[in-house]
Amino acid sequence: MAIGRKRTKGTTSRPRAKRPGAPSEAEASEAEAEVEVEAAEPEALEPAPEELVEAEAEVGDVEAPVTTSALVPAGESGITRRDPLQAYMAEVTRHPLLTREEEYALAKNYQQTQDVKAAYRLVASNLRLVVKLAHEYHRNPLSLLDLIQEGNIGLMQAVKKYDPDRGVKLSSYAAWWIRAYILRYIMDNWKMVKLGTTEAQRKLFFKLRQEQDKLVAQGFEPSPKLLAERLNVTEQDVVEMDQRLGHDEMSIDAPLGDDSKSTRADRFLPSSAAGAEERLGNEELKELFREKLAEFAQSLEGKERFIFENRLTSDEPLTLQDIGDKYGVSRERARQIEAALINRMRDFMRERIPDFDLVAVPKG
Template sequence: MASGGKRTKGTSSRPKSKRAAGSAPPRAEEVDAQSEDAGAESQVDPDALEPDEAELVEVEPEEDAPRPAPTKALARAGESGLSNRDPLQAYMAEVQRHPLLSREEELALSRQYRDTQDVRTAYRLVASNLRLVVKLAHEYHRNPLSLLDLVQEGNIGLMQAVKKYDPERGVKLSSYAAWWIRAYILRYIMDNWKMVKLGTTEAQRKLFFKLRQEQEKLIAQGFEPSPKLLAERLNVTEQDVVEMDQRLGHDEVSIDAPLGGDDEGSRATRADRYLPSGAVPADERLGAEQLKALFREKLAEFSRSLEGKERYIFEHRLTADEPLTLQDIGDKYGVSRERARQIEAALIQRMREFMREHIPDFDLVATPKA
């Protein structure tokens, strides 16, 4: 976002970043206690955020916001149409153009915006606190996440804070906005830390920010950081601890990624190597087809030995696509349904004996539908 609530140029809207194997999330001691407790657990859902006055602390935007280290110029001497500053440097120069507001000016503008919803008034409130967003974004910045992406998310939180700010509560806008800014930055970090989203539950969010810190504490105290002990300390389940430890300690890869180089044999993927194939081997498939063909041949041979009721039951019930009911067969021959069932049972037994006699592997083939 550029000044006044516009999104930052030169950055993707919400790119999915991937961490290197073994990377840990931002540690709690690297940010203040307020952001750890409020942001990591409850504040990650910005829509549910509304801090109490007692929880707010004074946070001031700085006149000289952190500046990025000088980078190599993007344009060479004599080339035109290219800036010699990268987007981050350009954004920082833009932020510095907007002066901070005094307490009296902030209250007057906040009341004016509350009463009129004037966009230009909101613009001045947002622009004067852009330094605060940069300051908080620097606290959470870890490679490979882009600092400008964190600033962009924090700017969205700042605009939400201006929209919901109540000047009559006696809390400065910057202190109130810090909660919203952190909420959006923390949510972005969890959404983009891995290819598969983290922090979908409260337990996952707590472990994402505190697991590595708690493991180090236990080791320093002489304890083995077992999943059971960590679960008791963090008030989560052992399964949650194990899963988060695996997610943070290992990189995620695609099962369709190739395993080798450019040669023909290296085109196999992880799925080919590690996932079982559902296809039946060619020799087994061929053997099954031959056995079924033999079964059909002997079945036709058996049917030629039948007459009368038995042949009718064989053709219209045992091997038919739409078999008749026993009642239908009984009605045709003037017998009871039970008598028709007895004839069918005797016929099936004879057929099985015939097949076992002529096909040694008959039991491997499915029997006809009864």
């Protein structure tokens, strides 16, 4: 049986969008408190010795929760399709549990030699534990097989870091890593917009609804300020997470009705186009600008008139060098004449057009 990140046959790809039948608001708070923050960074997870002792009593020798419905024997066809979860469980149960002595010997061997076969046996013997923990966190629309896959990755990480000399069973230590990877997967796929990108958000994702229920039971109003004090986060974080957990995402491109071509974006998002009054005002200003520009041109003579017509307002303006060659002056002198002409034109317009600075200078 290949153990790795490859998806089990029959699993679906990671969901990117929230599907119908998503978990309720209260279900988000059911995640275990032990890994409420560490779930997004499983590499930083390392339980304390006393916590491992408690976990060992909790986990014990795990038996796989195998479904009771009969499997279709190999080589035979059935009326109904074979359940991929049943097929996976049939494969998992082929791997026997290890005794404490076998587990210690294999873990020690892997720790000293990095023997892949020893790691394989350690992982395979604890696959039942992954299924058990995945069932604890299974909610629609998340696939149970996807949760099992993520838990298997956490199990392999636990095998890499397991120290058999600490006197704790591998299953007790691995439970922390399995939960961490499952919870990280839940946070990444709970909503279309990713949750848990900061430590405060991860804490609120697991604890907000739980803390609200506690305050209500104690007779307090669960205000954002009180919740922020109890959870050691900001009020803004509380408000934002409460809104995100309490509302489903909606596509702004989805039609408003079955027979409607209008979308939410058309109705609720402001248009970037200018309004009718604004467009009309701009056209009036531009027309006034053109009239005053023609009036300014009538007051020019000689070099200035030539520069105005063949450089400032021409679709194909001459270069400064061309103007200098025509009048026998240097390129720099032509630039100075042009700069003085522009300043005169600007002053002329400002005197006659109050909103001149709002008008775009037209070409031609």
